[in-house]
Amino acid sequence: MNTSKHAIIGLLLAAIALFAPTAQAQQAGTQFIGITGYRVGPYGANGAAFFSGFIDYLHLVNERDGGINGIRLSWEECETEYNNTKGVECYERLKTRAAAGPTAIHPMSTGITYALIDRAPADKIPLITLGYGRTDSVDGRVFPWLFPLLSNYWDAATGIVKFIAMREGGEAKLAKKKIVLLYHDSAYGKEPHPVLEAESKKLGFELRMIPVPHPGNEQQSQWLQIRQYRPDWVIVWGWGVMTATSLSTAQKMGFPRDRMVGNWWAGSEIDTEAAGDAAAGYYAASLNLAGRDFPVVREIQKHVLDKGKSQTPAKTVGSVLWNRGMAAAMMTVEAVRTGQGKFGKKPLTGEQVRWGIENLNVDAARLNQLGFGAMVPPIKVSCADHGGSGLVRFQQWDGKQWKAVSDWMSGDRALVRKMVEDSAAKYAAEKGIKPACLSS
Amino acid sequence: MLYREAGQFKTTYAADQQLFPIRQDRVAVLALLAVAYVAVPLLAADYWFNAILIPFLVFALAAIGLNILTGYAGQLSLGSAAFMAVGAVAAYNLELRVPGLPLLVSFALAGVCAAFVGVLFGLPSLRIKGFYLAVATLAAQFFIPWLLVKVGWFSNYSASGVITAQPMAILGYVFDQPVERYLLVLTIVALLALAAKNMVRSAVGRSWMAVRDMDVAAQVIGIPIVRTKLTAFAVSSFYCGVAGALYAYAYVGTVQPEDLNLDLSFRILFMVIIGGIGSILGSFLGAAFITLLPILLEVGLHAAAGQFGLNLMPGTTSMVQLLVFGGLIIFFLIVEPYGLARLWQVTKEKLRLWPFPH
Structure with a gap:
């Protein structure tokens, strides 16, 4: 008993001693970037x-x-x-790490984005939600601090419907068809509901939405429902282990994988390789191209990986999500560069970075200069439109790799824009926000 | 030497029955409150309020709620997070739909809503006990978040089912700074903890404990079992409901029903078990252990890695943290199965004799 008590006291003292030197100041004079990431758990x-x-x-x-x-x-x-309360804790920690703030936060989780929506404006920290997050935040007059760059879930959902229509031979053929949305039961999975309901009304297809509880590694009952319902298409709104489980359960239930379309978070090698041969034929929307055949990847190989600066496994380089992470970093860096053009060459504060993102313009020429080429579509941000082109490209897993099966295309942008403005206006009314552009 | 009650004579019944009969305890509690109210707001940074102190207080309140039910009345529950969700959603809807309703009133009514739901799910406790009751409350944990998502009205038809809490305003004063939110939460939690401490000493609390220790015997001596069990469910859920409202308004600012999941219910149960079953102090100790230790470990590991010049992957520290955390829980349960509160009790006994133990 006595030794164990000493051990407890010792442990507590050690913990306190370790806790003391926490506020490691970041090197002065650098642009500090706070990263709320995750490498552990079902989404790791x-x-x-x-x-x-x-x-x-x-x-x-x-x-x-x-x-x-x-x-x-x-x-x-x-x-x-990928836990919302942990995300808030990380955000609070990172924002104290440098005098100028954490540049811009990429929450990489729709749930964490929602938890930060009120905090970010108060702290004057921009949030970049590249292809995820709260869709109506495209309206920068109501959400000045949120930037759902490149594309958003409603563009994705309408794009997927359009793709299905193409496969069926035109929008008219969609009437009376049955489509299932199999979604991750979280803010992320619920985000496309309103736009899909609107599409179903407009085009006349039957829509059934089936939730999969976190983390989604057990889907027997969902797929039994699907087998009963006999849909023509299944849209997979998955993340982490859920996508691979959907594919392998579909195989077990005998549902054809080439009648399944994932969104861009359910369309990486990690998902399909984990599902093995169950994945062959599966379609997914993509936000960016995969592959190593881009100058910027070769530069990273030469300057970073070959020099041993990074611990990235060789297999990850050039994968869908790795390329997307790189594109996200590129946009952050270019936003800081844009901000420096106005505010001078010094570490920028969150407010200055926000201006930089709102005036970000990465056109095709600049993309080529940066070595990205056609990996992502060009992007031009404005106050009224914090999103991007909304372009999406469809790809199919052939059992070994993703193959593009469509050109860059967009969904029903007019419908999406109208719904974004309505939803943002409703939010502004609820919160008492006067929609306006911030000047600086 | 310092902690000795010799010479403190009780000359009235009131003095004998007071909450903290030993003078040193009273001084210590007042000092603790003074630190919490004066020193902490002056010294702590925003990070401490937002990421450490407010969640600690919110979860301590939820743990008190569960401790009343499980620790004092002996009814095992796995639905605490669901009752928190009821409280959070109720507070949101009351603020949204009843214009001009004072915030504190809507918090209290949110607690009442949760209490009502708690009683509903407590009804099976009249017939079943122990693990079987745990399964019945598990139903609450699955049913309530599902219902809150399924019926759009609860989230005011939000597209993603996420509720965003309105700003906290009392008499026109908006509590938006972290320190203000902390003080508001601290006041509510302190008052409710005081109420709980008194309640468990009252006739209600004694009948809870009688039912916990042996319900047949309790019935024989005339304690109404139905009422006792249901009041325990009601009071417990009230505390959880208020904790849920504070979670939404003062801590995260949004409610995503899937956040208030079974995992959180288990964590609250662990707080009670590790802190001390049947102890209000234990609820605070357990909440501190469960909410603060992971952060402490993470920061500590990073600092240690920095000292030795190691470049840790962020994922690695998270894994190590899980291992250490699990190990510590087992360690504590073996060394002190009655929880941290019991450890404090033992320390108190020893202090009385110190420095001359026989």
Whole structure:
């Protein structure tokens, strides 16, 4: 008893001693980037690929260019485990790490984004939600601090409906067809509901929405329902282990995989490789191209990976999510560069970075210059439109790799824009926000 | 030497029955409150309020709620997080749909709503006990979040089912700074903890304990079993409901029903078990252990890695943290199965004799 008590006291003292030197100041004079990442848990494999790409690009900017116009980058990653309350804790921790703030936060989770929506404006920290997050935040007059860059869930959902219509031979053929939305039961999975309901009314297909509880590694009952219902198509709104489980359960139940379409979070190698041969034929929307055949990937290989600066496994390089993480980092860096053009070459505060994102313009020429080529579509942000082109490209898993089966295309943008404005206006009324553009 | 009650004579019944009969305890509690109210707001940074102190207080309140039910009345429940969700959603809807309703009133009514739901799910406790009752409350844990998502009215037809809490305003004063939110939560939690401490010493609390220790015997001596069990469910759920409202308004700012899941219910149960079953102090100790230790470990591991010049992957620290955390729970349960509160009790006994133990 006595020794154990000493052990307890010892442990507590050790913990206190360790806790003391927490506020490691970030190197002065650098642009500090706070990263709320995750590499653990049922979503860890996906998160690890994304954040490895993100950090590898930051390494590249430091190693090759010596930072952004001479301002080096520094960063810290905090593990959220895709858990909302942990995400809030990480956000609060990262925002204290540097005097200028954490540049811009990529929550990489729709749930964490929702939890930060009220905090970010109060702290003057922009949130970049690349292809996820709260869809109506596209309206920057109501959500000045949120940037759902590239595309959003409603563009994705309407794009998927359009793709299904193409496969069926035109929108008219969709009438009386049955479509199931198999979704991750979280804010992420519920985000496309309103737009799919609107589409179902407009085009006349029957829609049934079936939730899969977190983490989604057990879907027997959902697929029994699907087998009973006999849908023509299943839209998979999955993340982490859920997607691979959907594919293998579909195989067990005898549902054809080439009647299944995933969104871009359910369309990476991690999902299909885990499902093995069950994945062959599966379609997925994509936000960015996979592959290593881009100059920027070769640069990262040369300046970062070959020099041993990064711990990214070779297999991850060039994967869908790794490339997406790199693109996310590129947009952050370019936003800081844009901000530096107005505010001077120094570490920028969140407010200044916000201006930089709102005036971000990465056109095709600039993409080529940066070595991204056609990996992502060009993007131009404005106050009224915090999103992007909304372009999406469909790909099919042939058993070994993703093959593009469509060109860059967009869904029903007019419908999406109208719903975004209605929803944002409703939010503004509820919150007492006067929609306006911030000047600086 | 310092902690000795020799010479403190009780000359009235009131003095004998007071909450903290030993003078040193009274001084310590007042000092603790003074630190919490004066020193902490002056010294702590925003991070401490937002990420450490407010969640600690909110979960301590939920743990008190569960402790009343499980620790004092002996009814095992796995539905605490669901009752928190009821409280959070009720507070949101009351603020949204009843214009001009004072915030504190809607918190209290949110607690009442949760109490009502708690009584409903407590009804099976009249017939079943122990693990079987745990399964019945498990039904609450699955049913309530499902219902809150299924019926759009609860979230005011929000597209993603996420509720965003309105700003907290009392008499026109908006509590938006972290320190203000902390003080509001601290006041509510302190008052409710005081109420709980008194309740468990009252006739109600004694009948809970009688039912816990042996319900047949309790019935024989004339304690109404039905009323006793249902009041325990009502009071417990009231506390959880208020904790849920504070979780929504003061801590996260949003409610995603899937956050208030079985996992959280288990964590609240662990707080009660590790802190001390049947102890209000234990609820605070357990909440501190469960909410603060992971953060402490994470920060500590990073600091240690920095000292030795190791470059840890963020994922690694998270894994190590899980291992250490699990190990510590087992360690504590072996060394002190009655929880941290019991450890404090033992320390108190020893202090009385110190420095001359026989």
